[in-house]
Amino acid sequence: MNTPSIAIQLPEWVNSFLSESPALFPSIEDRMALVVELAKRNVEEKTGGPFGAAIFDAEGRLIAPGVNIVPTANCSILHAEMVAIALAQKNLKRFDISNKGRLDYDLAASTEPCAMCFGAIPWSGVTRLLCGARDEDARAIGFDEGPKMKEWKQALEERGISVIRDILRSEATAVLQIYADNGGVIYNSRNN
Amino acid sequence: MNTPSIAIQLPEWVNSFLSESPALFPSIEDRMALVVELAKRNVEEKTGGPFGAAIFDAEGRLIAPGVNIVPTANCSILHAEMVAIALAQKNLKRFDISNKGRLDYDLAASTEPCAMCFGAIPWSGVTRLLCGARDEDARAIGFDEGPKMKEWKQALEERGISVIRDILRSEATAVLQIYADNGGVIYNSRNN
Numbered sequence: 001m002n003t004p005s006i007a008i009q010l011p012e013w014v015n016s017f018l019s020e021s022p023a024l025f026p027s028i029e030d031r032m033a034l035v036v037e038l039a040k041r042n043v044e045e046k047t048g049g050p051f052g053a054a055i056f057d058a059e060g061r062l063i064a065p066g067v068n069i070v071p072t073a074n075c076s077i078l079h080a081e082m083v084a085i086a087l088a089q090k091n092l093k094r095f096d097i098s099n100k101g102r103l104d105y106d107l108a109a110s111t112e113p114c115a116m117c118f119g120a121i122p123w124s125g126v127t128r129l130l131c132g133a134r135d136e137d138a139r140a141i142g143f144d145e146g147p148k149m150k151e152w153k154q155a156l157e158e159r160g161i162s163v164i165r166d167i168l169r170s171e172a173t174a175v176l177q178i179y180a181d182n183g184g185v186i187y188n189s190r191n192n
Numbered sequence: 193m194n195t196p197s198i199a200i201q202l203p204e205w206v207n208s209f210l211s212e213s214p215a216l217f218p219s220i221e222d223r224m225a226l227v228v229e230l231a232k233r234n235v236e237e238k239t240g241g242p243f244g245a246a247i248f249d250a251e252g253r254l255i256a257p258g259v260n261i262v263p264t265a266n267c268s269i270l271h272a273e274m275v276a277i278a279l280a281q282k283n284l285k286r287f288d289i290s291n292k293g294r295l296d297y298d299l300a301a302s303t304e305p306c307a308m309c310f311g312a313i314p315w316s317g318v319t320r321l322l323c324g325a326r327d328e329d330a331r332a333i334g335f336d337e338g339p340k341m342k343e344w345k346q347a348l349e350e351r352g353i354s355v356i357r358d359i360l361r362s363e364a365t366a367v368l369q370i371y372a373d374n375g376g377v378i379y380n381s382r383n384n
Binding site for chain 1: 308
């Protein structure tokens with residue numbers, strides 16, 4: 001039996017992209033603009049699906065970016081949000097980035113999270129979720145969000161994780177459309 | 193900004209453990225016995241939480257094992273099921289292990305999946321889920337399963353993923369109890 005290891009590794013273009021980015025992302029629109037641009041570049045560079053995410057601290061410092069690398073890494077768990085969460089925990093050296101609720105961190109996601117990423121958020125220490133495009137915008141180009149409960153926003157808020165939707169929604173949705181128009185691979189969760 | 197990579201890597205003891213295992217796991221009890229033993233060894237070796245998982249093909253060949261390495265890898269997404277899914281996809285060189293529904297694969301989990309792992313299953317190509325201990329057995333020692341929908345079993349079955357529960361449930365639950373009795377860290381998803 002071969003028990004390999006897997007590297008969760010951002011595409012090469014991300015480092016040079018970030019070197020041209022500002023040091024601080026003060027507003028929620030600034031934070032969303034970054035992840036929408038990550039999603040767009042991920043489509044242009046053909047390094048994965050049309051989704052970007054990032055973790056920011058309360059002041060707006062970027063702690064870790066993420067992009068969808070499912071088709072390029074051949075790994076279904078590597079959605080943009082999961083990559084950003086894992087890299088933020090590596091950078092901060094703790095698996096609960098909030099440090100038992102002492103600190104606040106945003107997860108910005110260019111599209112509302114799927115069932116898996118929704119379930120991952122309460123384990124991560126993220127205290128606020130910022131969303132761009134809606135579930136239905138992803139479904140409109142053929143993506144499936146998986147078996148996510150209808151009351152997902154409320155379920156997060158009951159756990160002290162606030163949710164803000166529709167930030168730069170049209171810009172975020174435009175990236176999904178570019179991907180679809182360019183014939184990007186629409187892979188889906190199992191749906192008999 | 194530091195954009196590190198993260199290795200998803202099994203603890204060192206797993207390779208020697210597997211070298212003493214049979215080549216084939218014909219019955220669902222054989223498959224569950226392996227993942228319960230993985231969970232137990234993970235507790236004894238202090239390499240993570242009391243959870244084991246594995247992917248098997250239809251004949252019972254082990255495709256990839258997984259154990260919870262959240263506290264040792266400092267990464268909240270590395271539950272046993274997620275590790276097994278990621279390693280199976282690496283071994284099979286495809287992010288949909290079913291290869292568009294042509295092949296059947298089991299995910300065996302020593303405890304029923306949390307909200308995140310539940311959401312990850314439909315993306316993975318797993319076609320059957322085998323469960324040992326129940327959600328309530330994990331809750332009994334203080335673990336939280338996250339915001340998982342009540343109808344999770346039905347939601348998987350609607351997507352063509354069958355679910356078998358309570359396989360070696362008492363043996364699986366005993367491992368959870370050993371962990372609790374030994375003062376293992378009970379970390380939880382955010383719950384205000």
